Amino acid sequence: MLLSLEQVTRLYGIVIGVNDVTLTLPEGAHGILGPNGAGKSTLLNLITGQLRPSKGKLTVLGHSPRDPALLRRLGYLPGSEGMYADVSAIEWVTYLTQLQGFRASDARQRACRAMERVQLADVQDRKISTFSRGMRQRTRLAQAIAHEPELLILDEAFSGLDPIARHTMTTLLQQWIAEGRSLLIASHVLHEIESLTRSFLLISGGRLLASGSTEEISRLLTSVPATVELTLNEPRKLAAQLVASGLIDSVRVEADRLHATTGSGRELAQFLAEQSVNGALEIFEVRSSDDSLQDVFHSLMKLHRGIA
Amino acid sequence: MPIHSTGYRPWKETRVAPWRRWLAITTTGVQRAWKSLWLKRLLLAALFPLVFFSIPIFFFEQSGRDPQSWTMFERAMRGMTRGTPMASILDGVPSDPTPEQFQTVRHSVWSFLLLTMLRNTQAFLMVILVGIVAPPLISQDLRTRAYLIYFSRPIDRWEYILGKFGVVAFFLLLISTGPALLLYLVGLLLSPSLSVFWMTWDLPLRILVASACLIIPTTLGALAISSMTLESRYAAFSWFAIWLMGHVAYSSLTAIPTFQAQSRREVYQPGWELLTSPYQILGAVQSYVFGFQQSNQWVWPAILLLLAITVGSLILLFRRVAAPMRA
């Protein structure tokens, strides 16, 4: 068992960081997805022992988060940079590997291997202050993997990276997973996580809204009424047709736009495609609420609160 | 209109005058510093000496019509005046002074009490307050590269420096000038008649000049130290270290001459030794402003030293603030 949380809550005074989260995760790769301020970093701080839960219990790899035995098996890449600008990359990674519990020569070797792995071996003796953003991010990854942990935890690992650096990071992490190690990656960008794992935890407002694979979450979402916006030539005509068809829950027309909510997204899409092919309608634009992650969370929050 | 053809729309409303831009830096800095609970406690503590120093003023003014108050006044002043020129001034006044004698010493007594408050209690609070407020003002901007944001706006270096200066000066005004002016006002209100103002009208001006002598070089010096490092704690250490080492140097150098003078039952008047301590330098200049130490030949070197610190700090600040952008 990778992770087990039982009614875990964390409060900052009267502000809720994480709210009554219960989950278990098997070993493997998992993504924690949520908008900014959702509670991802708080959850990771709880898992890595930086914070204690105000309520509830959690174990990581069978240990309490503050157990030194766990910290030996865990590698963490935090969201904030926080590196020493005046030391070289290899020196910094070696130092942290020594703190992990390795003797100096062993730590140095491991640090060098990690720097090779993140493709920074040829610049490892340069001061960190001379590194680009992507190079600093890879150095931070090196310190997290140098001691070859069983579980790697990443908080916004792709933040601020250009497309090439993102690709490099993705490749590294895919290799990591292929070696059979576990990964927990937190992000607010869906496609960053999708490239690494099909298992997600969706968090918003400190609550666990959904967990499972993308297919399971999609199935969940199709039962949640979605909002569709159409720009077309005859919105009123379509509105009448949709009402008659019974495929929508509500409809609203504004100028050349039509807004509809539906619980039968698939059927509606089929209907609109048929109308468009038949030439009965000229549809210029279709927007679905599921297009943005924010809307996904919004829908899930409605479901969670029992509104949808 | 499509959004892509909207284009950049310049601000059409009225902007503030350019010479007021530095105020934005000052007000933001003050608001940030104001959040500190310790700072608020310090500002509150700055008002306590006001009560303490009001008492001798009250007794002094009352002694004009109540001889017993003169005794109370002498008692209140005894510890404060030992070893100072004020002691010899008061020694010349009998225990039952005539109105003329009373008027003669009034200005000196008020000056002395205002100076003592500024020099002793407020100077100590000033060191602590500047040590809290000043060190992160420029060092944090350098460390976080906030100067890039500042200078991407249409402000000059002098406006930036003036804005930062305003933050520290604001709080210093609250703990030194403010209480001193309040003490003067309280003294007026505790006097038998407001006509006392005509005999002491120059004192508020002297308070302002003495405050300027305190605020300008210390603030610029503290900001210069802050600009020298990216770590505010080193700036804080340097600030406190300068004051402590100065005080230690002055105490050590005057220990033997003071001992020798005491064995001759004299009071030792420090000479060049006062130039080793920032506290003594400020004290000498402030004493001169209030009309004491007129014959001390080391006052003018102290004034020149303060000027040198002011100018030197300004030059350093201008260079350091521009340094990251030259790199």
Add this chain to the structure above:
Amino acid sequence: MNATLIERIVAVFQFEWRRALTWPRMTWMATLAFFPPALLLLMRWTAGSFEIPWQGAAIAIFALAPSIACIMAVFLWATPSISSELEGRSWVYLAVRPDGPVAVLLGKYLAAVTWALPVGLIASTLSTLVLVREQVLRMLVVQNSLAILSCIAYAAVFLLIGVIVPKRAMVVGIIYGILFEAAASTIPAAINLITIQHRLRCLLVRGLGFDESMAEDNVVFQAYFGQGSLLWHTGILLAMTLAFLVIAVAILRWREFTTASETDT
């Protein structure tokens, strides 16, 4: 993976020492080391024909070297131990290491002591050579021993202050130094027994064999002499040091510091 906690502490100590080898830091250390002898030299020059008594010289050297110089040296190092990591947002990297916070704290303590020691020893030695003409060797041994104990003890107390109040560590450290060590230690009452300064002063007068009759009519000097032997005061000082370190470690294990923690100073 077989490094003990001690080896990890040594790793931190070596890393911090290497990082600290910068010109500004070394300039400050040199200033602190040479400030006392320079001042005492100036004092001798201004004293003219006045002969500084041996006991007076001992007190002057003690006040400047083992006290001021050592205190300022360890203050600069030890007080911001935690706040520097929090401010730089590097604390999290240390905290997710097994016993990382403890190793960092004690490693930085060692670094603080070993950086301050040369300052204290240079200051004490040169100050003694400048000011003292008789029993020079005895003075050297006592003042240097006091410098060592001062560095060890003050580093521990400033470290503890830095752990308790990381946000305002420097200011609280200054206030502690002035109100407690400088002022309270001269009060001849129970309060001075818990100050480091009192113990060091007692060691000074006992180590140099001061004439105890000085304290008969002088309330301040009574605070200097106290009760107990050299061994007693040294033992108490070392016990206080150990207690400060243990409390600091305990607080560090219990407290939560997150990446959101940041100091303004």
